[in-house]
Amino acid sequence: MKKIEAIIRPFKLDEVKIALVNAGIVGMTVSEVRGFGRQKGQTERYRGSEYTVEFLQKLLLKVVVDDNQVDLVVEKIISAARTGEIGDGKIFISPVERVVRIRTGESDYEAI
Numbered sequence: 001m002k003k004i005e006a007i008i009r010p011f012k013l014d015e016v017k018i019a020l021v022n023a024g025i026v027g028m029t030v031s032e033v034r035g036f037g038r039q040k041g042q043t044e045r046y047r048g049s050e051y052t053v054e055f056l057q058k059l060l061l062k063v064v065v066d067d068n069q070v071d072l073v074v075e076k077i078i079s080a081a082r083t084g085e086i087g088d089g090k091i092f093i094s095p096v097e098r099v100v101r102i103r104t105g106e107s108d109y110e111a112i
Helices: 010-022 066-082
Strands: 001-006 029-035 042-046 050-054 057-067 090-095
Touching: 001 010, 001 066, 010 057, 010 066, 057 066, 066 090
Parallel strands: none
Antiparallel strands: 001 057, 001 090, 029 057, 042 050
């Protein structure tokens, strides 16, 4: 099993969710996060004053899938989240040793 963590633009969440659901992915976790990278923040104006927002709002999407679904999930996230501009995000893939469903005690693939 693998955990796929994708940092995406907030307005792309619905497109990514629809793409994953259509690919048969049944669960995901979404968190609001802030960060910076090559985008290096942005300059905004408020009441006539300029200021720089260094940490931009992003969403962190987490999905745990079977090993044979990783490429499909990554492809779906990329195609739904890409705008072609700096700041589209990143995808991280990590191994998952074990999963346990709290309600039933099922583990590993049955728990996903």
